Amino acid sequence: MTPGPATATPVNPAPVLELADVSISYSGIVPAVVGVDLMVMPGEIVGIIGESGSGKSTLAHSVLGLLPDSAQISGKTLSLNGIDMLGASEQAMRQLRGPAAAMIFQNPMTTFSPMHKLGRQLMDLLWRERGLSNKEKRQKILKALQDVGLPDPAARLEAYPFQLSGGMLQRVAIAAALLMRPSLLVADEPTTALDVTMEAQILHLMHEIRRNAGVSILMISHHLGVIAEICDRVAVMYAGRIVEEGPVDVIFADPRHPYTKALFACEPALIETGATRLPVIGGEVPRPVRIGCGFAGRCPQVLECCCNATPPWVAVGAGNVSHFSRCHRSAP
Amino acid sequence: MTSFIMRRIGLAAIILLIVAILLFSMMHLIPGDPTVVALGPRSTPEMREAFREMMGLDQPILKQLALFLGRLAEGNLGEDVWSKRPVLTMIFEVLPYTATLAVASFLWAVTLGILLGCFAVVHHGKWPDWLIGILSVGFVAVPSFVVALYSLLIFAVSLNWLPAIGAGTPGDFISQLKALVLPSFAIGLGWVGYVARLVRAAMIEAMGENYTRTLRSFGVSERRIIFRYALRQALIAVLSVIAIGFGGLLTGSVFAEIVFSRPGLGKMTYDAVMSRNYPLVMGTVLVTSGLYVTCMIIADVVTAWIDPRVRSAL
Amino acid sequence: MAVIGIDTNPLQSQTREPGWLRRSGRVVSDIFHTPLGGIGITLVVLILVVAVFAQWIAPYNPTAISVKERLAGPSFTHLLGTDQLGRDLFSRVIVGTQTAMMVAISALSIALVAALPLGLIAGYGPRWLDAALILVFDSLSSLPMIMLGLAIVVLLGPGIPTVILVIVLYSVPSYARLVRTQTLSLKSRDFIKAEQAMNASTPRILFNHLLPNVIGPLLILACLDISTVITLEAGLSFLGLGVKPQVPSWGNILSDGFSVIRSTALPVIAGGAPLILATIGFTFFGEALRDALDPKLARERKP
Numbered sequence: 001m002t003p004g005p006a007t008a009t010p011v012n013p014a015p016v017l018e019l020a021d022v023s024i025s026y027s028g029i030v031p032a033v034v035g036v037d038l039m040v041m042p043g044e045i046v047g048i049i050g051e052s053g054s055g056k057s058t059l060a061h062s063v064l065g066l067l068p069d070s071a072q073i074s075g076k077t078l079s080l081n082g083i084d085m086l087g088a089s090e091q092a093m094r095q096l097r098g099p100a101a102a103m104i105f106q107n108p109m110t111t112f113s114p115m116h117k118l119g120r121q122l123m124d125l126l127w128r129e130r131g132l133s134n135k136e137k138r139q140k141i142l143k144a145l146q147d148v149g150l151p152d153p154a155a156r157l158e159a160y161p162f163q164l165s166g167g168m169l170q171r172v173a174i175a176a177a178l179l180m181r182p183s184l185l186v187a188d189e190p191t192t193a194l195d196v197t198m199e200a201q202i203l204h205l206m207h208e209i210r211r212n213a214g215v216s217i218l219m220i221s222h223h224l225g226v227i228a229e230i231c232d233r234v235a236v237m238y239a240g241r242i243v244e245e246g247p248v249d250v251i252f253a254d255p256r257h258p259y260t261k262a263l264f265a266c267e268p269a270l271i272e273t274g275a276t277r278l279p280v281i282g283g284e285v286p287r288p289v290r291i292g293c294g295f296a297g298r299c300p301q302v303l304e305c306c307c308n309a310t311p312p313w314v315a316v317g318a319g320n321v322s323h324f325s326r327c328h329r330s331a332p
Numbered sequence: 333m334t335s336f337i338m339r340r341i342g343l344a345a346i347i348l349l350i351v352a353i354l355l356f357s358m359m360h361l362i363p364g365d366p367t368v369v370a371l372g373p374r375s376t377p378e379m380r381e382a383f384r385e386m387m388g389l390d391q392p393i394l395k396q397l398a399l400f401l402g403r404l405a406e407g408n409l410g411e412d413v414w415s416k417r418p419v420l421t422m423i424f425e426v427l428p429y430t431a432t433l434a435v436a437s438f439l440w441a442v443t444l445g446i447l448l449g450c451f452a453v454v455h456h457g458k459w460p461d462w463l464i465g466i467l468s469v470g471f472v473a474v475p476s477f478v479v480a481l482y483s484l485l486i487f488a489v490s491l492n493w494l495p496a497i498g499a500g501t502p503g504d505f506i507s508q509l510k511a512l513v514l515p516s517f518a519i520g521l522g523w524v525g526y527v528a529r530l531v532r533a534a535m536i537e538a539m540g541e542n543y544t545r546t547l548r549s550f551g552v553s554e555r556r557i558i559f560r561y562a563l564r565q566a567l568i569a570v571l572s573v574i575a576i577g578f579g580g581l582l583t584g585s586v587f588a589e590i591v592f593s594r595p596g597l598g599k600m601t602y603d604a605v606m607s608r609n610y611p612l613v614m615g616t617v618l619v620t621s622g623l624y625v626t627c628m629i630i631a632d633v634v635t636a637w638i639d640p641r642v643r644s645a646l
Numbered sequence: 647m648a649v650i651g652i653d654t655n656p657l658q659s660q661t662r663e664p665g666w667l668r669r670s671g672r673v674v675s676d677i678f679h680t681p682l683g684g685i686g687i688t689l690v691v692l693i694l695v696v697a698v699f700a701q702w703i704a705p706y707n708p709t710a711i712s713v714k715e716r717l718a719g720p721s722f723t724h725l726l727g728t729d730q731l732g733r734d735l736f737s738r739v740i741v742g743t744q745t746a747m748m749v750a751i752s753a754l755s756i757a758l759v760a761a762l763p764l765g766l767i768a769g770y771g772p773r774w775l776d777a778a779l780i781l782v783f784d785s786l787s788s789l790p791m792i793m794l795g796l797a798i799v800v801l802l803g804p805g806i807p808t809v810i811l812v813i814v815l816y817s818v819p820s821y822a823r824l825v826r827t828q829t830l831s832l833k834s835r836d837f838i839k840a841e842q843a844m845n846a847s848t849p850r851i852l853f854n855h856l857l858p859n860v861i862g863p864l865l866i867l868a869c870l871d872i873s874t875v876i877t878l879e880a881g882l883s884f885l886g887l888g889v890k891p892q893v894p895s896w897g898n899i900l901s902d903g904f905s906v907i908r909s910t911a912l913p914v915i916a917g918g919a920p921l922i923l924a925t926i927g928f929t930f931f932g933e934a935l936r937d938a939l940d941p942k943l944a945r946e947r948k949p
Binding site: 362465473584586591601616617 | 685781782796800877900915921925
Binding site: 064066069094095096097098102103105107110111112113114115116121124125127128160162163173176180 | 457541542543545546547548549550551552553556560561564565568639640641644
């Protein structure tokens with residue numbers, strides 16, 4: 001299935017995260033995510049790429065049940081480690097947050113409370129370890145901070161968040177997440193707020209985590225480079241739907257959906273030097289639609305049926321490569 | 333930190349200076365003999381002469397102002413035109429009564445306000461939240477002297493549970509405490525609503541911050557998020573208005589002291605107004621303004637001290 | 647990163663929100679649909695109607711003294727009884743509504759009119775003038791309001807003009823500050839510079855653009871202030887330092903009632919109840935108005 005370097009693929013392993021036909025809307029009227037199917041296998045790094053407003057962040061939050069009260073979620077399945085989250089009570093979901101799935105957020109500067117020392121906050125995050133003394137908890141936290149390469153961890157425990165750089169805080173956040181020994185780590189644009197060198201270090205760290213801790217990672221990004229760097233598989237999200245999904249190398253080499261093609265054409269690193277015009281996708285990002293293809297309004301190859309019929313989810317991979325696209329053009 | 337405090341003190345001093353100039357010039361802005369303006373038509377010629385001498389009214393006006401401000405700088409607020417006693421001494425005699433009343437009002441009002449605010453947040457969006465929301469706006473809106481009159485009517489006149497008049501027998505703690513109940517209720521009620529709303533708003537804002545989402549993503553319970561994290565942020569907001577409000581409370585006591593015939597700064601000012609005793613009025617207004625700006629400085633400093641970001645920047 | 651549509655036209659030079667008045671219909675319905683606003687608007691309308699038609703509603707002349715009927719209890723002839731001078735309390739409460747509203751509305755109008763040029767001068771004038779005005783505003787607001795009132799009353803003597811002066815001095819600083827902030831933000835906007843380039847006089851341009859921008863917030867502020875102002879007037883009158891004793895006003899009714907509180911509770915209750923209703927009504931209404939007009943507060947947070 002997935003050519004992940006560390007995946008010892010057992011026969012029919014159970015997925016860590018499984019979404020089937022999941023839809024999310026705000027205030028009951030504004031759809032944000034429409035009919036998403038997604039699976040993350042143990043030890044796998046799956047990327048979701050899309051523009052702002054494509055619904056990828058909403059999707060990431062829904063995995064831990066962290067959507068605001070105004071959001072409604074519906075669908076066939078949303079399960080973590082085989083436990084259903086759709087019908088779960090708030091209490092049940094609370095128990096899963098941490099051990100089943102932990103999350104790291106986009107802006108490390110606002111991840112922690114500005115009024116409390118980091119040590120205090122990390123201790124509070126370890127609330128499950130009731131059997132441990134404060135000293136033991138502290139030892140555990142120090143070890144975790146060392147593991148993520150934070151210099152001088154003991155001093156950091158006495159520091160307030162604003163005294164650390166964004167990169168250091170993101171390391172602290174990752175350490176905190178790993179302390180939970182989660183099966184899945186959801187990373188919502190973890191490097192967007194960081195500068196390029198920090199980004200590289202954090203991505204390297206995430207590689208190590210997967211190798212050492214065997215954690216599955218769901219990586220949300222709008223950055224093609226980040227996705228290409230660390231993901232095994234990638235799902236391309238547009239206007240609330242996943243429009244294409246497959247192994248990273250396959251999708252980058254042979255994008256099938258017109259949106260994915262347009263997206264790659266705009267990537268600065270991929271634009272030929274000496275190009276006289278920067279490629280753009282005409283028009284604006286539309287709101288998610290429940291029927292039809294969201295990209296129809298901007299698609300250079302639009303068909304009549306694109307507006308009134310939702311394109312089918314079609315296997316487009318050569319041989320047994322699992323590569324899917326949601327486009328009428330790819331439909332047989 | 334020191335330069336920050338010094339700057340606040342400098343600003344407060346300037347504000348007090350402006351207040352003093354305002355009080356001084358108001359006396360001259362009104363047409364007519366300033367001694368009659370300040371002391372009323374029924375004042376005796378001797379009183380007017382004494383006042384004229386005290387304020388140096390024969391001098392050119394700028395010299396008068398300079399003399400006036402010079403005396404203030406020495407801490408000399410002038411003399412009561414009736415009793416000839418120093419104004420500052422008179423103020424210090426009654427200040428403890430007003431301060432006790434203010435502290436008592438504040439203690440119960442802020443405590444109850446914080447509790448109600450927390451209660452509303454815990455039940456956010458449900459009926460207790462609505463009820464507390466409406467009640468707090470109501471508490472803030474209702475004039476404190478109407479609350480004073482109504483509570484006097486109910487608990488002192490009709491039910492006769494609590495004393496209607498005075499500050500209690502000196503030396504008798506229980507009687508003093510009893511005399512404190514109704515006035516502090518009247519003054520504090522508005523603050524209950526104010527603090528409850530403030531706490532609720534600050535906590536709800538905190539609950540929308542990214543860091544609470546982090547705590548939630550680790551399965552930390554809502555209760556712990558509310559009481560350990562959001563409340564901390566809310567208390568800072570409360571603290572900054574408490575100190576300012578404390579200055580306001582000192583003047584809010586005017587009505588309570590009059591309705592319950594309680595000795596204090598407000599009652600004394602009122603009596604001075606009724607007897608056209610302008611030096612005493614100037615004195616009390618200056619002292620209350622001074623207390624007010626002092627509280628503002630304390631509020632700024634404490635707020636800055638509590639927020640680690642601001643503290644390290646100072 | 648890819649794509650990205652152009653967002654809204656950055657050169658927008660509009661200051662007047664289209665259909666400010668047309669939207670007010672929606673605002674009113676918004677206000678009605680919150681519990682606060684519903685109670686508030688009902689009370690406000692009731693008070694305004696009573697204030698306007700007070701002379702027709704009041705069954706008796708509120709200042710007519712009748713020694714024979716002093717301190718009468720409630721009856722069909724005197725709904726709320728009479729005070730110690732035999733004046734009909736119900737009529738005094740009704741006409742007192744008029745006094746309260748008249749003082750509040752005239753004082754706040756004067757304050758608003760005075761605040762506009764002051765704020766404009768502070769925002770547009772030289773920096774030292776701005777600093778000086780702000781300092782004066784700060785000092786005025788750091789003077790405890792009642793104390794300020796007392797000091798003025800000593801010098802000017804009681805009466806409606808004194809009450810109005812106290813209210814104006816109390817409210818001008820906050821209004822002027824609002825106008826100043828708006829002026830400052832307008833001053834730096836490109837379209838003002840564009841009009842300046844076309845040789846229009848800047849204060850005039852500012853004023854033309856300023857008015858539509860500040861009128862909404864100023865009215866909300868004034869609305870929230872009405873209950874404070876009513877309280878201030880009633881309070882001064884209660885102390886015998888506000889409107890003249892014979893004029894029917896809620897504060898005077900309370901003051902008269904307070905002196906006979908040991909023999910009858912009715913005058914104090916009759917004077918306090920309309921005061922409570924009015925302050926609550928205007929506060930609720932003002933809060934609901936602010937919530938309806940201020941979209942920042944209405945918006946919901948998203949992750």
